[in-house]
């Protein structure tokens with residue numbers, strides 16, 4: 455029944471006049487943030503006082519740890535070869551001796567945070583991201599899990615997940631992680647087409663993806679996610695259709711169907727291919743629509759912001775019951791008040807403040823060696839920031855929000871003029887009490903969130919505004 459509704463919604467979208475839809479795409483395909491945080495990272499301050507960050511962390515930890523538990527994100531930055539499209543914070547090396555050095559630093563960082571925790575941490579959510587976590591040997595992942603879980607308590611509903619590269623995730627990796635409580639794995643698949651793989655420097659036969667998926671299931675992982683990207687160089691409607699068919703055959707429980715973010719000014723690898731090989735914005739949206747059509751026809755529900763899930767998956771269930779949450783790890787089924795990021799470039803979020811670790815490995819090591827918390831930049835939120843953050847979160851996760859009286863003056867000045875425009879284009883319905891995203895509006899969630907980005911809107915006149923990837 456629910457799936458049928460999704461299909462109906464989708465066919466309504468398809469029925470939108472073709473020209474009108476593509477003119478909306480042209481209009482809204484501007485650089486805009488992904489809103490995994492508000493305020494967005496470019497508005498954070500460099501060199502925030504570590505003492506204030508530690509206080510904010512301690513306060514939230516004491517308030518929430520014993521009741522709801524905490525989330526941990528651990529960044530494992532190494533990869534053996536460079537995928538040219540990649541926008542992640544990674545370090546390319548084939549020298550595996552880096553594993554021990556990195557784990558030594560990570561262990562020290564965890565101990566520094568443990569000294570701030572006056573009670574035993576209750577681990578509810580743990581995500582290993584990268585880079586490539588499966589670059590590390592199973593033995594070293596075991597070592598890491600030992601020091602992380604030493605004198606920690608596992609929350610009864612803990613959820614541990616890992617990002618794996620299909621080319622190097624072995625059965626031993628999977629068995630080790632399973633033993634430590636991991637039940638979710640996300641594989642970077644990106645595209646199955648050999649020509650696309652050649653140009654993005656990621657040769658990954660479909661057999662590898664099949665093997666890694668089947669092994670994860672055989673070991674006992676209960677949710678397998680695939681990351682796919684649309685808008686990669688050399689992708690065509692035909693090639694993406696085949697990639698999606700091959701994906702559907704393997705039946706991942708979740709699919710992240712990301713829009714390729716072209717940011718060559720920060721991700722230098724993206725300068726290694728010819729920009730002329732990239733699909734035009736119009737072709738890119740056709741690639742997306744083809745994916746959406748095929749995924750929904752195969753029984754996947756569109757969760758929003760490029761995420762699809764099968765009805766038996768928890769992500770779908772939380773989306774259905776309105777408890778879906780979004781943070782730096784993307785969409786999640788858990789919602790804790792403390793997210794602690796460990797490792798180079800990791801981001802922490804304690805509700806009242808954000809902090810990001812040093813982004814350069816050498817600097818991260820140097821600060822840890824001095825027994826200091828390696829924070830590079832961050833932001834302390836005021837009450838208004840928190841309320842606008844909640845509007846953005848509710849729009850991203852539930853497709854609707856209710857306004858707080860205290861914000862009416864700011865909303866009138868900055869958000870309502872933007873909403874008028876979005877409403878004229880049929881993307882939202884709103885009044886002074888709140889807002890609801892329409893079905894066509896679901897394609898433009900980032901643009902709708904932008905209407906509540908007071909930091910951006912108040913700085914419209916300033917010439918040096920941050921440059922994000924385009925919305926589509």
Ligand SMILES: C[S@@+](CC[C@H](N)C(=O)[O-])C[C@H]1O[C@@H](n2cnc3c(N)ncnc32)[C@H](O)[C@@H]1O
Nearest residue numbers: 539540541584585586617619642681712714715
């Ligand atoms: C850390 S990687 C995944 C794990 C592992 N390193 C791998 O590649 O299989 C996280 C994901 O970010 C996505 N990603 C990376 N660069 C991107 C870009 N420029 N645009 C869109 N998505 C991107 C990819 O889908 C990738 O799977």
Ligand code: SF4
Nearest residue numbers: 533537540542544585
């Ligand atoms: S996509 Fe994954 S494997 Fe490739 S460079 Fe980025 S983080 Fe490394």
